[in-house]
Amino acid sequence: MHDVMHGVLGLYNYWIVIILMMTGFYTVIARPNLVKKIIGLFIFQTSVFILFISMAKIEGGTAPIISEGARIYSNPLVKALASTPIRYPTS
Amino acid sequence: MEEHLINNVLLGLLMMTGFAIVRMRSLLAVTMLTSIYSLLSASLFVVLDAVDVALTEAAIGAGISTILMLATVALTTDEEKAPRHKPLLPLFVVVATGAALIYGTLDMPHYGDPMAPIHLHVAPTYLHVTPEEIGVPNVVTSVLASFRGYDTLGEVTVIFTAGAGVLALLGYRTRRRNSQNPEIRKMVVLRVITKLFFPLILLFALYVQFHGDYGPGGGFQAGVIFATGFILYALAYGLGNVQRIIPYRTLRIMMVAGVLIYIGVGIESMLLGGKFLEYRILADDPVTGQHLGIMLIELGVGITVAAVILIIYYGFVSRQHQEPPEDT
Amino acid sequence: MGAAVHILSWICLLGGACFLLVGAIGVLRLPDFYTRLHAVSVSDTMGAGLVLAGLMLQGGLSMVTVKLVLIFYFMIFTGPTATHALAEAALQAKLKPVVDDREP
Amino acid sequence: MSNLKHAFNLTLFLFAVWLLLSGHYTPLMLVLGAASTLLVVFLAIRVAIIDREIQPVLLKPSVLFYWFWLAWEIIKSNLDVTRRILSPGLPISPKIFTVRAGQKTELGRVTYANSITLVPGTVTMDIDEDIFTVHALTQAAAADLERGEMNRRVCSVENVF
Known part of the structure; x- marks a missing residue:
C-alpha cells in the first residue's frame, strides 16, 4: 500500500502534465477556429515545460542561484533549456 | 510537505483552467483564461525552483501574449462557431495517446529523486564550474x-x-x-x-x-x-x-x-x-x-x-x- | 526571529487566506457584475494586504521586505484602477446593474 | 525652470527606487543604476509627462496620516462586506448615485476616485469632470460616502501635491 502511494505521488506531476498535453492536443485537432488552435498549442507547450521542470526538481533543493547556506540546487541546465523555447510564442 | 501541497493544488487548478479553456466558446473569455493559466504555471515554476522560467512565463504568457491575442481577437471575431460534427475521432486519438504516455511514465524516475539520471551528468559540472570560471551567482x-x-x-x-x-x-x-x-x-x-x-x-x-x-x-x-x-x-x-x-x-x-x-x-x-x-x-x-x-x-x-x-x-x-x- | 513574530505572521497569512476565500464566495453569491466587483475588492485589499504583511513578518528586515513593500504600493495603486476600468467598460457596454429601489 | 526641478526630483526618486531594489552596491551597479535612471528620465522628458505628479509625495506626514485613515476605513468596510457576503440572507441593497469631487487637480480627483474604489462597498464607475458616478453595495455605504468626509480629507492633502 505504501509503495502504491509513493508511486502515485512520485508520478502525479507527470500524469497531470499528460492530461494537460492531451487537452491542448484535443483543442488543436478538434476545433476549427484558428485562435483556439493556437491556444491549444500554447497549453501543450506549457505542459512540456512543466514536464521538463518537474524532472529537474530535486527534493529539498533550491533555485540554482549560488548563495551561502544552500547546499542542493535543482538542475540548472533544464531551466536554461526550458526558458529558451518559452520565448517563441510571442514570435 | 507544504511544497508538495502547493505543487499539487496548482497542478489541479491548471487542469481545471485547461478544461475550461477547451469548453468555452467566447474567445475573449478564453484569452483571459489563458492568461490565468499562464500565471498559474508561472507560480508552479517558482515552486519547482525554476525562477528564471517563471519570470519569463509571467512576462510573456500572462503579459504580452494576452495583449497580442486580444489584438488578434479584436481584428477577427470573438465568438467561436459550434463544431459541425461530434468530435469522436479526435477524442479517441487523444485518449489513446494519453493512455500510451501514462503507461510510459511508469518507468520514469520519481518526482524529486536526487539520483535520477538527469541530475548525474552535465548539470553538476555547470554548478561546480560556474562560481570559479564565470563568477556569476545565477x-x-x-x-x-x-x-x-x-x-x-x-x-x-x-x-x-x-x-x-x-x-x-x-x-x-x-x-x-x-x-x-x-x-x-x-x-x-x-x-x-x-x-x-x-x-x-x-x-x-x-x-x-x-x-x-x-x-x-x-x-x-x-x-x-x-x-x-x-x-x-x-x-x-x-x-x-x-x-x-x-x-x-x-x-x-x-x-x-x-x-x-x-x-x-x-x-x-x-x-x-x-x-x-x-x-x-x-x-x-x-x-x-x-x-x-x-x-x-x-x-x-x-x-x-x-x-x-x-x-x-x-x-x-x-x-x-x-x-x-x-x-x- | 522570535516565536511570537512567527505566530503573528502565520495569523496574518491565514487571515489573508480567509479574506481571499470570502472574496471568492462573494463572486459566486452576489447577483450581478457590479456587486461582484465589491467582493473582488475584499480579496484585493484585505486578502492580499494581510498575506503580504505575513510575508513581510517572515522576511524580517531584509531586501525581501523592501520588495514586498514595493509590491504593496503597486497593488494599492493598480488594484482600484483595474476595478474602475472594468466598471467603466461595463457601463459603456450598457450592462444593466441590479439596483435596489426601496427607500432606506 | 520648474520643469527642470521636477526632472531633478524624478531623477532622485527613481535612483532611490533603484537603490531599494538593487541590493548590490558595487561601483559597476551604481553606475548602471545612474545610467538607467537617466535613460528613463530622458524618455519621460520626451513625452513631456513630467509635471508635479511624479514627486515622492507618498511619505509626507499629512499624506501618511491620510493613508492611515484610509486603511482604517478599508478594514471597517471589509469586515462589513464580509459579514454581508457570508450571512445567509445576503443583505445587500445596491445603489447608484453621484457625488461631487471638490478637488482641483486631476491627480486629486484620481486619488479620490481610487480611494472610493479601494474601500470595499463602493466603486467609482464613471468620472465626468468633477461628477463621479458611484456604485455602492449597500445604502449604508452610499450614505457614508455622501457625507463627504473622504472628499474633505482628499481635498486637504491635495494641497501637498
Whole structure:
C-alpha cells in the first residue's frame, strides 16, 4: 500500500502534465477556429515545460542561484533549456 | 510537505483552467483564461525552483501574449462557431495517446529523486564550474549566456527573424491620425496612473536587465517588460503619442543593433585572439571578461526583444485603426 | 526571529487566506457584475494586504521586505484602477446593474 | 525652470527606487543604476509627462496620516462586506448615485476616485469632470460616502501635491 502511494505521488506531476498535453492536443485537432488552435498549442507547450521542470526538481533543493547556506540546487541546465523555447510564442 | 501541497493544488487548478479553456466558446473569455493559466504555471515554476522560467512565463504568457491575442481577437471575431460534427475521432486519438504516455511514465524516475539520471551528468559540472570560471551567482544565466552562448545567439536571430517577418507581413503605414480620441480623454484614472507608473516600469525593466547575474532576470525578460511599459502608455494615450517617444524608425534600428551587439562581442573576442564568443579574452582577468561579455550580450538581447515586441504591437494596432468603422 | 513574530505572521497569512476565500464566495453569491466587483475588492485589499504583511513578518528586515513593500504600493495603486476600468467598460457596454429601489 | 526641478526630483526618486531594489552596491551597479535612471528620465522628458505628479509625495506626514485613515476605513468596510457576503440572507441593497469631487487637480480627483474604489462597498464607475458616478453595495455605504468626509480629507492633502 505504501509503495502504491509513493508511486502515485512520485508520478502525479507527470500524469497531470499528460492530461494537460492531451487537452491542448484535443483543442488543436478538434476545433476549427484558428485562435483556439493556437491556444491549444500554447497549453501543450506549457505542459512540456512543466514536464521538463518537474524532472529537474530535486527534493529539498533550491533555485540554482549560488548563495551561502544552500547546499542542493535543482538542475540548472533544464531551466536554461526550458526558458529558451518559452520565448517563441510571442514570435 | 507544504511544497508538495502547493505543487499539487496548482497542478489541479491548471487542469481545471485547461478544461475550461477547451469548453468555452467566447474567445475573449478564453484569452483571459489563458492568461490565468499562464500565471498559474508561472507560480508552479517558482515552486519547482525554476525562477528564471517563471519570470519569463509571467512576462510573456500572462503579459504580452494576452495583449497580442486580444489584438488578434479584436481584428477577427470573438465568438467561436459550434463544431459541425461530434468530435469522436479526435477524442479517441487523444485518449489513446494519453493512455500510451501514462503507461510510459511508469518507468520514469520519481518526482524529486536526487539520483535520477538527469541530475548525474552535465548539470553538476555547470554548478561546480560556474562560481570559479564565470563568477556569476545565477547558474541559469551563466548557462544561457556563456556556456550555451551560441544557442542564445540563434534564439536572438529567431526573434529578429520573427520581427522582420511581421514587418513584411503586416507592414506599417504611418498615418497622421489624431490619436487622442475622446474616449481616451475621458479615462482620467487610467491616464494618471499610467503617467505615474510609466517611469517605474521602465526602471524596473532596466533593473531586471542588469541584475540577471544575481537573480532571476536578464535581457529577454527585461526587453519584454520594457516593451510592456510602452504598450501600457499606448493603451492609455493612443498609439500616436507613444510614437513620439519611440518612433518606428528607431525601433527598426534597435532591432538590428541588438543582434549586432551580440555578434560584435563575438567578433571582438576573435580579434583579441580567442574563439567566437570566448568572453574571458575581453578583459585581463578571465572572470571579469566573462562578466563583461555576459552583460553586453544580455544588453543586445534586451534591445532586440524590446524592439521586436513593439514592432509587432505597432503592426497589429496600426492595422486595427485602418479598418473602416463598421460597428460604431 | 522570535516565536511570537512567527505566530503573528502565520495569523496574518491565514487571515489573508480567509479574506481571499470570502472574496471568492462573494463572486459566486452576489447577483450581478457590479456587486461582484465589491467582493473582488475584499480579496484585493484585505486578502492580499494581510498575506503580504505575513510575508513581510517572515522576511524580517531584509531586501525581501523592501520588495514586498514595493509590491504593496503597486497593488494599492493598480488594484482600484483595474476595478474602475472594468466598471467603466461595463457601463459603456450598457450592462444593466441590479439596483435596489426601496427607500432606506 | 520648474520643469527642470521636477526632472531633478524624478531623477532622485527613481535612483532611490533603484537603490531599494538593487541590493548590490558595487561601483559597476551604481553606475548602471545612474545610467538607467537617466535613460528613463530622458524618455519621460520626451513625452513631456513630467509635471508635479511624479514627486515622492507618498511619505509626507499629512499624506501618511491620510493613508492611515484610509486603511482604517478599508478594514471597517471589509469586515462589513464580509459579514454581508457570508450571512445567509445576503443583505445587500445596491445603489447608484453621484457625488461631487471638490478637488482641483486631476491627480486629486484620481486619488479620490481610487480611494472610493479601494474601500470595499463602493466603486467609482464613471468620472465626468468633477461628477463621479458611484456604485455602492449597500445604502449604508452610499450614505457614508455622501457625507463627504473622504472628499474633505482628499481635498486637504491635495494641497501637498
